[in-house]
Amino acid sequence: MRSLGNLEGAIMDRVWSWQRPASVRDVLEDLRRDRSIAYTTVMTVMDTLHKKGLLRRHSSGKAYVYEPTTSHEAYSAALMQEALAAGGNQAVTLIHFLERLTPAELSALEEARARVARKDRSE
Incomplete structure (x- = not known):
């Protein structure tokens, strides 16, 4: 298991603290309070975190909703x-x-x- 990169850590910190499923849009809006960042960047990193086994996802309409697989x-x-x-x-x-x-x-x-x-x- 590797430690998280800067953006991965920022995303996981939010998802862990919310204790509820979150969309890419939820995470993006919160991240934009601190930095300028593209939707596609957040989507790609959340997909990577899913592939690493740190986030699970399920469809919610046309998008995915993510939640952590562990605390x-x-x-x-x-x-x-x-x-x-x-x-x-x-x-x-x-x-x-x-x-x-x-x-x-x-x-x-x-x-x-x-x-x-x-x-x-x-x-």
Whole structure:
């Protein structure tokens, strides 16, 4: 899984945050608040995201409506797992990662680990 390009990320951020199906026109209008961009450019990138498996689509009249296939958090977790696998020595990679965490990030990590431990005990 590759990380997203700038426009891909901007599109996915919108689709993830809306939590509803979105047309190319919906995304285009929102993107145009920040930049000048063509309909065909947004359509092409959304089609690419569909082909990559990040968006699913279905027909709605003459156009497609898109929605994410996974949450933003699940996508980020997959990227993190891929980076860990590619980092060589996983223990050393994790040490470097942990050394860079802010106190708030470390707290979130500890809470996540506690949740996983509770889930494991309940199964």
